[in-house]
Amino acid sequence: MIKIIVITIVLTIIGSFCYVKFNQPTTDLETTTIWINNQPFKALIADTISKRIKGLSNRGSLPKDEAMLFVFDKCDYHGFWMKDMNFPIDIIWLNEEKVIVDIKTNIEPKTWPKIFYPNQLAYYGIEINAGLVQKYEIKEGQKVMVLKMSQPDK
Numbered sequence: 001m002i003k004i005i006v007i008t009i010v011l012t013i014i015g016s017f018c019y020v021k022f023n024q025p026t027t028d029l030e031t032t033t034i035w036i037n038n039q040p041f042k043a044l045i046a047d048t049i050s051k052r053i054k055g056l057s058n059r060g061s062l063p064k065d066e067a068m069l070f071v072f073d074k075c076d077y078h079g080f081w082m083k084d085m086n087f088p089i090d091i092i093w094l095n096e097e098k099v100i101v102d103i104k105t106n107i108e109p110k111t112w113p114k115i116f117y118p119n120q121l122a123y124y125g126i127e128i129n130a131g132l133v134q135k136y137e138i139k140e141g142q143k144v145m146v147l148k149m150s151q152p153d154k
Contacts, residue, residue: 088130093122
């Protein structure tokens, strides 16, 4: 009986550690500043596979002046999902020249497991709070300015 109790306690501790370790928002991300239609955002950079998969998952919110900038290895039809998201977002896709090629707005967490794809090839993706595309009059064809950043890890 004691053996079962000890095993239960050990498994509970290990499970709790794993939950805390893997279900927290990513806080070790590098940042840069981006300007979308002259509106500055502090952008968290997701430039590795693991960072892109995690994205904004498990965060309670995103400050209105922040964004997440996804940097991919090549142009493609990069999809975004709402797995473990807690708030709605707008998604903006950019080509290699950082020109907006597609936008999806007001994407709700309840849309999971649907994946949202751009209509054109994209090299970058940006997630911002829902409603900001409309508020700041962000449109396809606009150029996004990105403070210099390093190339993604491959």
